[in-house]
Amino acid sequence: MVLAGLLLALPLASIQGLDEALAAADALAEAGDPAAARRRLTAALARAEDRGEILGRLDEIRGRLGAWAFQASIPSPGPEELLAAEVRSFKEKGLKVRLAWDWESLSPAEPNQDFLHLGDRWLFRVPLTGDLKLTAEGTWTDPPQRIALLCGFDRGGESGWSFCPGFKREKIKPVLTLPRRLERIGSPFEILATATEDLVEPSGDWAWTVELRRGSFSFKKGSRKLGSWKTAYPDRTDGYAGFEGPGLRRLELSGQLDPAAWGALRDALLERRRQRFLNEEYRFEEDMPAWYGELQTASAARPPFRPPAGVPAAAAAAWAELLDPDLAQAPEEWAEDHGGLAPAALAYAGALRARAHGEWALCARLAREAREGGLEDFGPLHEIEQTALFFLGKRQPAIDALRRLLPAWPDDAGYALARLEGRVHGPRRMLEVLDEAVAAGGLSPRIADTRRTLRAALARAEEEGVTRFSGTVLHLFAEADPDFTNEAGRAAVSAIRFINRYWSRIRQPREPLVVLQFNSEESRVRFCSRAGIDQDASGYLPGLRLSLVVLDPEKTDPSAPGPLFSALWFQHLDSTLDVERIPRWFLHGFAGVLGGCTSMGAGLELRANVPLIARSAENEAGFFFTPRQLVTLPEAEWDKHAYWAECESYLLLRYLWAHAPKEQQALLQAYAEALFDGRTRAEAWQALFGRIDLEALQEELAGFRQAEIDAL
Known part of the structure; x- marks a missing residue:
């Protein structure tokens, strides 16, 4: 010192x-x-x-x-600081511990923090060595279900001792009996005891205890000892302990932690705790000079797409309504209801409405009118005008203009430039531009949050144990084994080629697309929590220009990874069209087509998407929506009825794309061209559905749906 x-x-x-x-x-x-x-x-x-x-x-x-x-x-991190458990006692020397969990008071994430979740089994993440004591308390479910106390298990939950107390229900007919069974499952197998007498009535509360002392197990109901049994395999009693079944309220565990496993878990939990501290608790601005706080305050006072100076107070207070794609009012009507707007402000409001629907030609025209009408130097207007021009094909001029505007408008031009550079290049270039925006003084929440989470997501590629598929069009960073990763990566490349063949106006980004694969939902949630990403985030994340995909290698054919194919469609299309602002039926319809494909060599074989067809078959009435309703469905209604909208969008798009008469297939291409041209949704509708007999289409689609269901 x-x-x-x-x-x-x-x-x-x-x-x-x-x-x-x-x-x-x-x-x-x-x-x-x-x-x-x-x-x-x-x-x-x-x-x-x-x-x-x-x-x-x-x-x-x-x-x-x-x-x-x-x-x-946290100067000396121990179980008290890192586990969700109540630490009743802990001895650093010898690693003897006594832990308790009030199961009902845990947050949704906390059980997965302390336990491995394997089906109905919950195993404490650190194996125990030597003697142990495990007590579980809970309430019987109705109807009663099997419960068991577990110890000495392997990490996969396949071999270990299971103590099932059983039950005999006699108060309610028919009589149900589940024998008491104390055994070692897996290999080697051992039965310690079985019984069909003296079983409990499965109602109200229960409490059971297992103790292990020098190779001998004892089992208790509450404080009453039911017996002791010496195992023939005392050298196999070390392992994971926990519980199986529903109704658990409290779990207590005491024993000696395995040193290596505790060290690994402590390091992982410490890192998770550090990330939570940095993302949720640490106040960086309090460590910085006063001018930094002033910059932050100024950035926060400039929210995206804010109203210009001079608009009536009523309009300024309700301005965010103009960003809602489901707003029914025209800009002129909305302005009249909110105190009126000057011509330039009204044109800007109209540009915002056009942006909400991805109608880029109209957006660019109205933004130009607003600029020429008096809003000549206004950051949000620059952002939407250059974004519109980008999607109209003037990609490099729009990027050059935003770069010139960056010093004066770092929060608006900086964020827009990062998003557009991300589309042209990829997430790494996007992160570089966000760094430039911050260096210019752009400290708005959307820049700071995007920059932090994107950096954490890209760091996934460097983590230990991650397998990689690296190609010219795709980087897949995975939890799966190398064989699965490579085969899924090759299939994904085939999917990208398939997309390019049918939608030739999609531009290939200069960086490979980035996808992070996880073996389970639990693993994805843990990563999102650590990276500061919304825990519900899955699939393609437009704000980060990368995808998070769950593919369980035990259940997924790597040549047909449907969720990966669907995410790549969103991700690849977003390089050219804003996927957050194009009609959802088209977006999800083709995602469904890809989700049913299988990789065959260097190409894809088109197959029926069985899960979506089976979902549609659940609706005995046929369709939830007519084609007109589906294609014009407001965003809020789509979210409300996504279960049916997704499968019916798949059926509609697949029919028009591959099974309709040739002239209708050509009209689908015309619809896509209207979207790529940035025309209004009404113009896109007219290019396809305005030239089709919708009643006849409904009948043809019903026949196609039934044929697909019959073929299941």
């Missing part, structure tokens, strides 16, 4: 530049004083004159200050 004292005593004037300040603070941290390191760096930042250098290295600074703040908040 002598070194720490000397460094802290140095006058700030003796440290020249940010590099020297960082090095001095690092030395304090390495000397074991993270709090002093944090104070040292914050003091140096307060005196620094080059704001641009600080903003340009914001992540580096935030990483250090956040890490030191976390170290100070």
